[in-house]
Amino acid sequence: MFRNILIPTDGSPLATLAVDAGIAFAKDIGAKITVFTVTEPFDLVSIDAEQLASTREQYEALSEVHAAEILSAARAKAETAGVPCKTDQTRTHDIYRAIVRKAEDIGADLIVMSSHGRGGLGALVIGSIAAKVLTHSAIPVLVYRKK
Known part of the structure; x- marks a missing residue:
């Protein structure tokens, strides 16, 4: 049924567990995977510690290295x-x-991703990427939650 799986990750510990679970699932069913990461652009106004401590050039260079490390490990x-x-x-x-678009572009038939399980004010302030993907994707989404 599932032959082409998209696994988005931000490199966090929970997302890494979801990558591992997605790889194991793909192996079990004989599917191929695409591991995908999205880096946010530098903002002049930010609460992200990495952006506050860096210039635009430093942030972009560091974020490229970080993304490459995440993808290489996966x-x-x-x-x-x-x-x-x-x-x-x-x-x-x-x-x-970007996640929904990537899944459509590669013809994915499943998205496997983590959810940090933020609720209440945290979900309102930060938002839930997983919830937004679930809402906007026509492709099935398997959400890996922290136990």
């Missing part, structure tokens, strides 16, 4: 598991839209 895990894996990254503020 690719290595997939190769070890024998799962065909592509990787990609983009830079945008509209993270959930």
